[in-house]
Amino acid sequence: MDRIWNLVATEARIELRERFALAGILLYVLSSSFIVFSIWKQLPAREWGLTFWVIFLFCALMAVLKTFGRESEGRYFYYYTLYHPLELFAAKVFYNAALLIFIFLSLWFILFVMAGGHMVRAWWFFATGMIASVGLSILLTLISSISIKTQQNASMTAILALPLMIPILINLLRLTSYALGTTPDQNPWNEVTLLGSIVSLITGMALWLFPYLWRS
Amino acid sequence: MKMNKSCHIYGLFQKTMKLRSLFILVLVFLVQLAQAQQEYSPDYMRSIGKIYVVAGVTLIILVTLLIYMIMIDRKISRLEKRQKNE
C-alpha cells in the first residue's frame, strides 16, 4: 500500500510540476460548460443533468488520456522491474479517480454558478459522482493502457472507451434524474446495484487483464 | 464538373477494383433502394398484411450474405494468384 501511495505521489508531483496541466483541465471544464450554456441560455433540471454528464465524459476522457503517455518508455521499463503491474495500475487508478473527482466537483460548482443548482437530493448526486469517478477511472485507465500501445493513441482511447462507457453512463443519468427529482417515483437502489455490479465487473476484468495487457 | 466526378469514381473503380468499389456500389444501390422505398412506402410495404416487409428482410439477409461470400471469394482468388506468382 505504501508503495502504491508513493507512486500516486510521484504521479501527482509530475503533474503539478507542469502547472498548466491541472489548470488546463479546469479551463477545459470551464470553457466547455460556457459553450454549452451559451447555446442553451438556460438549463432546466433535466438538461442540466444531461449537460453535466456530457461535459464530464469528455473532460474525463481528456484527463485520463495522458495517463500512460506522460512518462517515457524507459521509465515504464524501470517501473516494470520495480513494481508489480497491479501496483502500478492501482496507483494510476487512484490518481485518476482523484482527478475525476476534482473535475466532478469543479464542474458541479461551475454549473451551479452558471445555471443554478436544481438539486433535490444533493447527496445522491454526490454519491453518483463518486461512483462515476471511480468506475470511469478504472475503465479509462484500463483502456488507455491498451491504446497507448497503438499508433493513434488519442483517438484510439475515445473509440475504445466511449461505447464501453455507455452502460455506465445510462445508469448515471438515471441516478442523476433521481437526484434532480425529475423522475418522481423511482427506486434508485436498482440503478445503484446495477452500476455497482458493472463497476465491479470492470474492476475484476481490469485486475485480471491489466498485468497481461501491460507487459510488452 | 459532373463528368470529372464520375471519371474519378470510374478511375477508382478501375484502379483498386477491390472492396472499396464494391462498397460504393452497395452504397449507391442502398441509397437508390431507400429512395425507391420512400416513394412507395408505406402503402406498398404494408399491403397484403405487410408481407413485403418479410420479403425485404429475407432479401436483405440473402443479399448481404451473398455479397459477403463474394468478398471472401475475391480474397481467395487474390491469395491464389499471389501463390501462383511465388
Place this chain on the structure above:
Amino acid sequence: MQNSAQPVKASRIALWKWAAIIILLYVFIAGWIVPLKPGIIEVSPNKALAGDKLVLAIKGYNTFFMKDPNEIRAWLRLTGDTVIKALHVEVVDDRHMRAAFYIPSVFPVKQDAYPLSLVIDHPADGSSVLPNAVFITPAGDPDSAEMSLWFRDKIDHIHRASGVRYPFRNILAETIRNTYFHVPMWFSMIILFGISAWYSLKYYRNGFIRYDTISTAFIKAGLVFGLLGLVTGMLWAKNTWNAYWSWDVKQNMSAIALLIYAALMVLRTSVEDDMQRARLSAGYNMIAFVLLIPLLFIIPRMTDSLHPGNGGNPAMGGEDLDNTMRMVFYPAVIGWILLGIWISQLVYRVDLLKRNQ
C-alpha cells in the same frame, strides 16, 4: 498449381454444414409457406357515439366469411365480460362483412372515451380479436336503464382455427414471420461473439497466434450478423412502429454492442506488431464480451421497451411464440447459428492463408 503431384482428396462438406443447409431450407420454406390464422385488419368507422346504432364494416385477413355465414357472431368488448353482441351480421364476401351493434348510452365505468375491442367467432376461422377497434364518445343524455345491456351477453362457445398456422397479431400481421429471420441474427451474433471471446481466453492461456486468428474470424462474422439484425430490425420497425429508429433500449444497446466490436476491429488495424495486436485484442475482446452481458440482457430488462421480453413483457414464450412458431423458430436459431459458424470458418481459413503467405 499446375503440378498437382499429390492426389487431391475429394473435399467433403461436413455433416453439420449439411444440417445447416437442410435446417435453413426448412426454415425458409416453412417460414414462408405456412399461412397465418385468420384475423381482422381494420374496421370502419373507428369512432362512434354512445346510445346509437353502429354498423361496422369489417375487413378480414385470411378469412372465409362465406363459409357458414349464419354462424358468425360478433361482439364489442369493453373489459372481460362486459360485452355487447351484434344485433345482426351480414357477410359481403370472404374478406368483408358488416356487423350492426347498438351501443348503450351508459357505461359501467367512467372515462372520457371508451375503447372497444371487436371479437368475431366463426366455426371455420376460429375467433379473432381486434383490440381498440372502435372508440366510443359518451352520449349527452345517458339512460341508466341501458346499463343491463352490457351484461346480457357473454362471449361463449368460441371456436378454434384448425391446422398448422401462425398466429395473427394486429400490428405484425405477416411480419410475424420475421421471427425466423430477424431474431436469430441476434442469437447468432451473441453466440459468435461468445465463441470469439472463448478463443481469446484460449489465446490468453496459451498464446498460440492461431487462436487470435480464429477469434477475429468469429468477430468478423458476428459483426455481419449483427449488422443484418440491425438493418432488418430497422425495416421491420419502420412498418410496425412507424420509425426506422425509435430509440428503443434494445435497439440502442445492440447498436452499442456493434460499436464496441467495430472499435475492436479498428484497434486491430492500428497495431503493427503481431503479438502485440493479438494480446491487445484478446484483452479487449474479453472485456467487451463481459460488458455485453449487462448491455444486452440486464439493462433492457429494466426499462420499458417495444421489444417483447422487456419491461415486464414475457420473453420468447407465453403469447409471443405459440407451438407452431416454436417448431420453426428453434430450428431457425440453430440453423442460423450453424451458418454463422460456417461463415466464420471460411473467414478463418482465408485469414490463415493470408497469414501464411
